[in-house]
Amino acid sequence: MSLTGAALGAGLGSSLLAAAAGTLLPRRARRVGAGLGTGAAGAAAVVAGGAALSGHPWDAWYPDLLPLAGIRLAVDPLSGLFLAVTGAVAMCAAVYGVGYARGGPRGGSGLDGRVTQAMVPLFVAAMLLVPAAASASTFLVAWELMALTSLLLVVAEHRRRAAVAEAGLWYAVMTHLGLVVVLAGLVGFAAAADGESFTRMRAAADGMSPAVRGAVFVATFVGFASKAGIVPLHVWLPRAHPEAPSHVSALMSAAMVNLGVYGIVRVGFDLLGGGPEWWWLLALAAGAASALYGILQAAVATDLKRLLAYSTCENMGLVLLGVGASGLFAAVGSRPLAALAMTAALLHVVNHAGFKTLLFLSAGSVVHATGTRDLDDLGGLRSPMPATTALFGVGALMASALPLGNGFVSEWLLVQSLIHALPSGGTVTAVTMPLAVAVVALSAGLAVATFVKAFGVGFLARPRTPAAARAHESPATMLAGMAAAAVCCGALALAPGWAASGLTRAIAVAAPGPDAVSAQATLRPAGLPSTMSPLVIAVALLVAVVGLAALLRAAASRRARRRARLWDCGAGPMSARMEYTATSFAEPLQRVFDDVLAPETDLDVTPVTESAYLVDSVTYRARVGDRIEHRLYRPVLAAVEWTGQAARPLANGSVHRYVGYGFYAFTGVLVVLAVLR
């Protein structure tokens, strides 16, 4: 057994042990036991993924594990990449979870119960199985296991908040509808290929008719896109991610959604071997819509975890945009650009996993310390929680596509691949590429505004409520989980050349071409004359800032810094209510994008009873709902409900009637069969 297989086996084994520890150990030891086991599973997965990425594939068939088809596993470099990312996220989340599940000063979190403690390692195991699966049946079993375990984790805190149950319902329905389409697509594929192992499907894909291939791609694409939170199938994501416990949010947002991208790349590029332009234009359009809509919603969100969830929609949209561009370039025959776009997309998966883990874990610390996620109620966290503030600040910088951040690197590569498409492509690329660049640019700009809001309003200035003023720093285990994620982000940000060249083999599975990026401090996309070096920029910036500080110290007056009152227009000391809130910060953007967001505002003016002209009280409520949910899902839900109500008289409780229904249905089927045969 190779290193890859052994490490994967160790990872799965230790997650099972962790689940056992979470079930059997007494309450106090449970957190530590399950956390250690999950962390070990994550570490083993990182080793397995690293081994696969460095060229040690592995496959195995266990015919007796499942009836009919058995379990077929294979780890190639593409699987290895997703295994390694999942493992790294699981390590950070597991360490963090040990402290987080203990609860805050206001008593236990309720997260150290048996079910929750056992489900986290099982969820991680399922996420390791999905990329390792090598047959349609194994893949679908792992996929469903992942959905079920994560569903149980989403509803872990259902006793505390009413919104959890609703989020769980949305998630359950959406994830199973997604499963149905993926199932239909893969089963159709396997039937057409006359075999359900991935090797067999890959071999048979070339001989299939374009109609079958197109149908398989569209079905699997829709299912996988719903898992990746792509607009308009994203509606579960901004509900489920905020309501889940924060370390689970990190696992879902940084590891689980990636597997949607994995599915698209695996089926679209590897099994089907690429396709015509319209597939990839579809992916490109879905990615672009998701990036823009996601970041717009994040920009106006006031709930910190909801903001992060919408930012996941945005980043997955950017990844899908890169995947779509890669497919498009491959379809028009431009292999080096396809490899570059795929590098950008997969690197962005890694980068997003890094900063989203960090951000969700820090948001969890805020919830842990203050009991609220509403940015309008936070503020001033930098003095009671300096470490968390610094770590969230790092995460926000990484997420906002600015230099020194890792998000900037992958978006730079993505834009480079897009702008060099013109000479080789036809009219289609000439029209789509400028628009795609504009989408990336606008989403980058809005992401900056979003994270300035999240960090500036949530952590800086003065506390807006007593809850925020009473905040306290998180325990060491939580800080350790966050710091590990921050270190990974920093390494990815400063040495992206090495990270990207580590992905070479994974990229070659999807988009075979020359190595897109070589392992150097300066990023040089292969065959393109553009260069950029995050490391040199960071050093230059450091030199400039330190030099300026020294110069200023030498030139400025020797007098000590004096504290002074803030400028209050002479109206006396300012209260925290005068501060800008997240809502007011986002108001200009909300106005500019009024047509897309369609915010609902309510203004109630109550006059005093004696006179209609004297105002007694004014209430103002503003809410930015999810317009897609409103327009697309509400009518469907209403129709389903109406059908249910209308069908009620059919089921009046009489057993005779039900037996009669059964009889007539059976007879009807027999008649139909008799006519058809």
Next chain:
Amino acid sequence: MSAAVSAAVSAAGAVGAAAQVVLVAAGAPVLVGLMRQVRARLEGRAGAGFLQPWRDLRKLVRKEAITPDGTGPIFRTAPLVLAGTALVIAAVIPVATTASPLDGAADLFAVAALLALGTVALALAGLDTGTAFGGMGASREMTVMALVEPTILVSIFALSVPVGSTNLGAIVTSTLHEPQRVASPASVLAAVALAVVAIAETGRIPVDNPSTHLELTMIHEAMVLEYAGPDLALVEWASAMRLTILLGLVANLFAPWGIAGASPAMLPVALIAFAAKVAVLGGALAAGEVFMAKLRMFRVPELLAGSFVLALLAVAASYFLVAP
């Protein structure tokens, strides 16, 4: 032999980069003084002279530093980051030489992102004060920045199409070799789009008024309202440098003549040419501002949308009008 040549070239490039940093750092306040003087003369005032901004900076640096109540480390370090990004950009972009040793480290996208990093530092400082002014300025500045971003990237796209690279040195060198390209529709459209962006990024009329202190209209000034003494000096100096850099970028991307390649002999000429180009552009901007009023905040997106369409047309033109 070739190693010695490339060493000499990179030494010349390093000298050029240092020279352009010094020019931008020393000249930026003079440019601001010049623009104020042009404006004053056109409005019938005598004006304070070119060097007034430098005198102001000297006065501010000598004052005591002030920490407003309730502000933290972000507020203290933001001016340093703002000025630091401006200095790094001054070393990267082709002000006087196309052979800056940092040219390969940051292309035009990275330069735009570095400018944004400085803006973000200042916006966070505005929020850190916890005043309504600070928040208001930060919110408006971030809105304008988010809307400017698509125009910048698409204009860069248009500029990079004929060259095949987004590195500034490559774009400028290629324009020098093919001067007729400056008059192409793509180039003209991109120039207009970038000029609008430069006005928005530097907070000039009609997007923002640099000399206002009226709370309803301020953007940049609202963010920096709490700064005083040396910190304020740093912010003012950095803002002047950003103005110089953006005007210089517009000038050298579309009219790079006079710029030195790798030869140090050309350097003084290049520095003078750059100063002259920026002075002309700055003077024109100041003269234009006299005849214009600031736009309402919510009319600014229309202006930026217009510039975005120009940038998009520039890319389309660079593809459809050049391709055979």
